Amino acid sequence: MTMTTNDAGSEALRQLYQTLILDHARDPHGYGLPDDEPAGGAGEARETAAHPWCESHQVNPTCGDEIRLRATVADGEDGPVLADVRWAGSGCSISQASASVMCDLVVGHTLDEVGAVARAFRAMMHSRGQDEGDEDVLEDAVAFSGVSRYPARVKCAMLGWTALADALYQSRPEALRATDLDTIRQEEHR
Amino acid sequence: MSATTAGAPRTADDPLDAAELTRIRADFPILAQKVNGHPLAYLDSTATSQKPDCVLDAVREYYETHNAGVHRGAHTLANEATEDHEGARDRIARFIGAAGRDLVFTRNATEALNLVAYGVSNASAGRGGDAAARYRIGPDDEIVTTELEHHANLVPWQELAARTGATLRIVPVTDEGLLDLDAAAAVIGERTRIVALAHVSNVLGVVNPVRAVADLAHAVGALVVVDGCQSVPHFPVDVTELGADFLAFSGHKMLGPTGIGGLWGRTELLDALPPFLTGGSMIETVTLEGATWAPPPQRFEAGTMPTAEAVGLAAACDYLDAVGMPAVAAHERGLTARVLDGLADIEGVRVLGPADAAERIGAVSFAVAGVHPHDVGQYLDDAGIAVRVGHHCAQPIHRRFGVHASTRVSTYLYNTAEEVDRFLDRLASVRAFFGADRTTR
Numbered sequence: 154m155t156m157t158t159n160d161a162g163s164e165a166l167r168q169l170y171q172t173l174i175l176d177h178a179r180d181p182h183g184y185g186l187p188d189d190e191p192a193g194g195a196g197e198a199r200e201t202a203a204h205p206w207c208e209s210h211q212v213n214p215t216c217g218d219e220i221r222l223r224a225t226v227a228d229g230e231d232g233p234v235l236a237d238v239r240w241a242g243s244g245c246s247i248s249q250a251s252a253s254v255m256c257d258l259v260v261g262h263t264l265d266e267v268g269a270v271a272r273a274f275r276a277m278m279h280s281r282g283q284d285e286g287d288e289d290v291l292e293d294a295v296a297f298s299g300v301s302r303y304p305a306r307v308k309c310a311m312l313g314w315t316a317l318a319d320a321l322y323q324s325r326p327e328a329l330r331a332t333d334l335d336t337i338r339q340e341e342h343r
Numbered sequence: 344m345s346a347t348t349a350g351a352p353r354t355a356d357d358p359l360d361a362a363e364l365t366r367i368r369a370d371f372p373i374l375a376q377k378v379n380g381h382p383l384a385y386l387d388s389t390a391t392s393q394k395p396d397c398v399l400d401a402v403r404e405y406y407e408t409h410n411a412g413v414h415r416g417a418h419t420l421a422n423e424a425t426e427d428h429e430g431a432r433d434r435i436a437r438f439i440g441a442a443g444r445d446l447v448f449t450r451n452a453t454e455a456l457n458l459v460a461y462g463v464s465n466a467s468a469g470r471g472g473d474a475a476a477r478y479r480i481g482p483d484d485e486i487v488t489t490e491l492e493h494h495a496n497l498v499p500w501q502e503l504a505a506r507t508g509a510t511l512r513i514v515p516v517t518d519e520g521l522l523d524l525d526a527a528a529a530v531i532g533e534r535t536r537i538v539a540l541a542h543v544s545n546v547l548g549v550v551n552p553v554r555a556v557a558d559l560a561h562a563v564g565a566l567v568v569v570d571g572c573q574s575v576p577h578f579p580v581d582v583t584e585l586g587a588d589f590l591a592f593s594g595h596k597m598l599g600p601t602g603i604g605g606l607w608g609r610t611e612l613l614d615a616l617p618p619f620l621t622g623g624s625m626i627e628t629v630t631l632e633g634a635t636w637a638p639p640p641q642r643f644e645a646g647t648m649p650t651a652e653a654v655g656l657a658a659a660c661d662y663l664d665a666v667g668m669p670a671v672a673a674h675e676r677g678l679t680a681r682v683l684d685g686l687a688d689i690e691g692v693r694v695l696g697p698a699d700a701a702e703r704i705g706a707v708s709f710a711v712a713g714v715h716p717h718d719v720g721q722y723l724d725d726a727g728i729a730v731r732v733g734h735h736c737a738q739p740i741h742r743r744f745g746v747h748a749s750t751r752v753s754t755y756l757y758n759t760a761e762e763v764d765r766f767l768d769r770l771a772s773v774r775a776f777f778g779a780d781r782t783t784r
Contacts, residue, residue, distance in 0.1 A: 217748030245717035
């Protein structure tokens with residue numbers, strides 16, 4: 154077998170798989186669902202006194218990406234606040250890294266603020282390379298701008314966000330109805 | 344030359360030499376294109392095959408010269424269209440050692456398998472008269488399939504069991520990916536009415552012992568339904584020797600167009616089977632109250648058939664026979680051995696299924712430690728190499744081997760050793776690119 158020097162991928166590929174993404178995929182933030190908590194059944198578990206979180210289970214059957222995500226919502230002065238996000242799953246580096254970066258961005262924020270970030274991320278994903286993302290809003294998530302040039306990977310990057318939107322909808326349907334998070338929940342789920 | 348006993352045929356035919364391979368590749372215009380700046384290395388024929396010029400020309404010529412209603416008119420063009428349609432049927436049937444009257448045109452193998460399942464279902468609901476009694480199944484009966492099936496040869500049987508109350512039983516595979524014949528002998532018994540299995544696994548690439556399974560099934564009076572999607576395109580298949588009662592295959596996997604497939608069935612079985620889709624063309628007499636059916640194969644061909652596509656598939660059969668199916672199989676076996684040898688040399692790569700090229704076709708599915716298949720596929724695509732990633736419409740067998748998804752490389756008659764080497768070379772650096780050796784999770 155001939156071993157050639159490998160250029161390790163084209164510019165587009167390196168743009169897709171930036172170091173930040175590969176680092177997050179190897180060691181994702183927010184990862185791990187405690188063993189002693191009950192599983193989420195068919196996908197969505199309602200909040201109870203025993204477990205004050207809602208869970209969503211999302212699958213991308215095309216490529217085998219899968220995520221189980223739990224969102225804990227608390228009531229705050231300015232409305233409901235996303236107190237914590239935990240998740241577990243298996244999937245490509247884009248899906249794992251995206252869920253990881255998402256956790257950094259959303260935990261501790263009001264649902265309105267979460268919705269604003271989600272909207273900006275989704276717009277970047279569907280921009281076909283035209284929108285490089287506003288770093289003030291998306292912070293590290295701008296690293297995913299390269300994904301929008303690969304339509305088959307958009308669903309991977311959206312998987313964690315879809316799960317989050319779905320879990321939040323279970324928790325606070327009135328707060329989410331007709332918001333961008335609701336749109337994500339419905340449209341990205343397809 | 345049959346491939347029904349020990350596996351893919353061991354022949355003395357020489358693999359295609361360099362000159363012939365160059366000639367063959369020149370017949371496939373799509374292979375000349377570049378992807379991401381690299382020559383396309385199309386290593387995904389198990390998903391769908393590329394088409395030679397003669398197939399494209401045959402489809403075009405049909406539309407340009409003979410297109411008209413088939414079985415529907417007395418005018419000259421209609422006669423020519425009908426002759427083309429029936430001529431294609433005979434030609435395609437001959438490719439698998441059958442007679443035209445026993446070959447039903449379908450859209451693809453999935454539809455063919457559903458046709459059998461729904462025929463049985465309709466018989467069980469009382470349709471088809473006395474002749475269909477042999478197909479009636481109910482809560483005391485069992486349907487047997489395997490854990491390596493493509494969803495097309497699993498889900499329709501799940502649904503049939505649900506509709507009729509029959510029980511679905513599963514034959515497992517060994518850790519090597521071979522069908523467990525001892526388990527099959529234990530599962531197939533007096534209650535078994537149907538045994539459905541793949542001739543070749545689209546994930547493991549392994550050739551199943553159809554004759555041995557058919558003997559078990561026939562000993563208890565069960566019908567054998569074989570999914571030939573990954574056998575008919577890749578090595579000689581002869582239904583008179585296979586042992587199957589029904590055989591399904593798809594044209595697009597054997598150099599033919601999309602939208603055409605075939606269901607072969609033994610004559611007396613097709614005669615007794617109630618139709619699946621009903622409507623025009625498959626009837627004899629229709630009143631407002633009811634209808635009588637045409638004889639097979641027309642009974643199972645409701646509505647306007649994809650005649651242009653059938654003509655294209657017939658041309659594909661001509662092309663494959665001109666190359667020679669033993670040569671196609673031998674060439675593929677050589678490339679498969681090259682793939683397997685090369686993968687064994689790459690650290691972190693685990694092949695699903697047998698490591699022996701003689702037991703399999705050119706489809707090789709594998710896992711790369713620390714790198715998800717979707718990323719592997721992206722990394723290969725960046726170098727112009729096309730493979731498939733995911734569960735390949737076979738989730739249960741992936742679960743059996745402890746993975747959610749895999750990467751699958753598949754070779755066919757138009758692939759070269761150089762393409763295989765490019766694939767191996769690129770794959771060798773994928774773990775380093777993704778830092779897989781430093782994974783903490």
